[in-house]
Amino acid sequence: MSEKILVTSALPYANGPIHLGHLLECIQTDVWVRYLELTGRDVIYVWASDTHGAPIEVNARKAGMSPEDFVAHWRERQKQDFEDFLIGFDIFHTTHSPENRKWSEEIFRRLQEGGHIETRPLEQWYCEVDGRFLPDRFVKGICPNCGARDQYGDVCEACNKAYASTDLEKPYCSLCGNPPVRRTSDHLFFKLSDFRDFLAAYVDKEGRLAPAVRNSVKAWLDAGLLDWCISRDGPYFGFEIPGHPGKYFYVWLDAPIGYIASTEALLGAERAVADYWDRQAPSRIVHFIGKDIVYFHALFWPAMLEASGLRVPDRIQVHGMVTLGGEKFSKSRGRMVTAREYLDAGIDPESLRWYYAANLGPEPHDLPLTKEELKNRVNAELVKTLGNFVSRALRPIEKDFDGTLGTPSDDPAAREFWAKVIELSSEIRNGYEAIDFRAATQALVQMGFEANRFLQERAPWQRRKEGDAEGALQDLSLCANVAWVIGTWMSPILPRAGAKLEAMLGGVRFDPARIAAGEPFPLAAGTRIGPVAHIAAPLQDEQIDAIWPSEPSAPHAAERDEQRGVADARPRGEG
Ligand SMILES: [Zn+2]
Ligand SMILES: [Zn+2]
Numbered sequence: 321m322s323e324k325i326l327v328t329s330a331l332p333y334a335n336g337p338i339h340l341g342h343l344l345e346c347i348q349t350d351v352w353v354r355y356l357e358l359t360g361r362d363v364i365y366v367w368a369s370d371t372h373g374a375p376i377e378v379n380a381r382k383a384g385m386s387p388e389d390f391v392a393h394w395r396e397r398q399k400q401d402f403e404d405f406l407i408g409f410d411i412f413h414t415t416h417s418p419e420n421r422k423w424s425e426e427i428f429r430r431l432q433e434g435g436h437i438e439t440r441p442l443e444q445w446y447c448e449v450d451g452r453f454l455p456d457r458f459v460k461g462i463c464p465n466c467g468a469r470d471q472y473g474d475v476c477e478a479c480n481k482a483y484a485s486t487d488l489e490k491p492y493c494s495l496c497g498n499p500p501v502r503r504t505s506d507h508l509f510f511k512l513s514d515f516r517d518f519l520a521a522y523v524d525k526e527g528r529l530a531p532a533v534r535n536s537v538k539a540w541l542d543a544g545l546l547d548w549c550i551s552r553d554g555p556y557f558g559f560e561i562p563g564h565p566g567k568y569f570y571v572w573l574d575a576p577i578g579y580i581a582s583t584e585a586l587l588g589a590e591r592a593v594a595d596y597w598d599r600q601a602p603s604r605i606v607h608f609i610g611k612d613i614v615y616f617h618a619l620f621w622p623a624m625l626e627a628s629g630l631r632v633p634d635r636i637q638v639h640g641m642v643t644l645g646g647e648k649f650s651k652s653r654g655r656m657v658t659a660r661e662y663l664d665a666g667i668d669p670e671s672l673r674w675y676y677a678a679n680l681g682p683e684p685h686d687l688p689l690t691k692e693e694l695k696n697r698v699n700a701e702l703v704k705t706l707g708n709f710v711s712r713a714l715r716p717i718e719k720d721f722d723g724t725l726g727t728p729s730d731d732p733a734a735r736e737f738w739a740k741v742i743e744l745s746s747e748i749r750n751g752y753e754a755i756d757f758r759a760a761t762q763a764l765v766q767m768g769f770e771a772n773r774f775l776q777e778r779a780p781w782q783r784r785k786e787g788d789a790e791g792a793l794q795d796l797s798l799c800a801n802v803a804w805v806i807g808t809w810m811s812p813i814l815p816r817a818g819a820k821l822e823a824m825l826g827g828v829r830f831d832p833a834r835i836a837a838g839e840p841f842p843l844a845a846g847t848r849i850g851p852v853a854h855i856a857a858p859l860q861d862e863q864i865d866a867i868w869p870s871e872p873s874a875p876h877a878a879e880r881d882e883q884r885g886v887a888d889a890r891p892r893g894e895g
Pocket of ligand 2: 447451494497
């Protein structure tokens with residue numbers, strides 16, 4: 321049986337609108353999935369809306385909605401944004417689903433049966449006014465290290481020092497402002513330390529993690545694994561734990577289980593297990609995540625799967641964070657562009673897809689988003705280099721040769737040009753395979769340069785004027801074939817422009833297998849092309865200026881992740 325590839329993006333939190341920073345990950349995932357589909361691989365793209373946790377419960381209440389309605393509202397809006405950015409997932413499910421409840425209970429049961437769950441008392445901050453335990457995010461106070469006021473309970477934004485929420489001076493509840501009290505309650509812990517040896521071998525396997533990521537995970541292993549509190553007290557929006565009334569699964573327990581639940585929602589229980597999640601399944605599981613949630617995906621999650629007798633992920637692809645003007649996205653600081661604002665300004669979603677692909681390597685480096693570079697890349701690479709070549713090659717065929725291709729040129733210079741196209745194609749293919757889209761786009765733009773140069777040197781418009789119409793058509797026909805190659809390689813990143821170009825080129829289906837030395841030209845003599853149109857539009861200053869926030873003045877090192885409350889790569893007991 322051929323390999324069945326299951327690809328996921330991390331589950332976006334159903335707590336607000338999607339911004340451009342969030343889109344990096346699903347664009348990266350989608351480009352890779354589309355590339356695999358293009359090469360005929362058996363792949364599914366599965367994810368869901370992450371719907372549980374204390375922030376949802378609190379924010380729903382603030383919005384005057386039930387948590388169910390609140391998460392359904394944000395899931396719908398986010399899904400629309402993803403679709404409008406051409407994210408071609410097979411399912412965008414929800415973690416608040418019967419499948420996810422079933423799997424969360426089932427995996428918990430297996431962890432318990434294996435002796436990996438322990439009950440211990442835990443002392444936490446409790447607000448008597450609000451009648452709730454306060455996660456680190458809901459406690460504020462004075463930083464014990466530098467004395468800065470109004471700092472959260474886990475890390476200081478001013479001096480970046482991490483601490484326990486009990487270390488805060490003059491703590492207060494961030495919901496009502498009153499001082500909290502200490503209160504003890506029993507909690508369930510997953511004994512992560514049982515899996516130390518398994519995890520050491522897991523992260524060491526070649527190809528599983530990029531070297532930089534592997535090193536940081538190994539440092540965590542060396543520092544020692546703390547057991548993980550997987551329960552939360554009510555009020556909480558989540559699944560109540562069987563046999564433990566008033567206790568709920570921590571959102572980070574059921575969120576990754578959402579990958580399995582979503583597979584089941586897509587394919588049914590039997591196939592989800594047999595084809596993908598069983599240890600013997602003929603599958604390859606690849607997670608795309610941001611560097612802020614590596615701990616959950618490279619340690620907790622494989623340990624849970626291993627303990628449950630399920631398949632562990634084969635690859636965890638980690639990306640860095642998008643920065644806007646050198647800093648993280650921040651709603652409170654007015655440094656944010658939402659997906660919807662971008663679309664409403666009339667900007668082509670493919671421009672952002674191109675920008676991200678052109679900047680995404682395999683390592684988790686942060687990715688600065690600036691309007692100058694966005695504009696330069698779109699206007700110089702997509703419009704001037706690739707788009708113009710396509711127009712310059714195809715328009716004369718449409719205008720002077722009735723839109724019908726001839727036999728491509730076959731003199732030494734033409735053969736050399738085509739050989740270069742084949743050579744660059746293999747660089748592009750390698751880039752896609754390695755999830756190194758920066759390498760793939762660089763080689764593609766290089767192909768555009770070579771193609772423009774060939775066209776310029778041969779000047780078929782000149783040849784035709786000088787009476788060599790046949791020679792002109794041969795050169796243009798070779799260029800039409802190169803346009804087909806360019807379309808093939810751009811289509812995972814720019815599915816809409818790719819489809820447009822494919823249709824223009826006689827509807828001859830893009831297929832990388834046909835781009836190889838010794839293969840016949842994909843577009844044979846007699847192929848009818850047209851009508852020719854632009855494949856990419858230039859980006860205008862007014863469009864970007866309308867939505868882009870002004871550049872921030874003072875740098876701020878430790879901006880919090882406002883969506884989730886995980887400021888640090890290593891999780892604490894919040895949410
Ligand atoms: Zn401080
Ligand atoms: Zn309170």
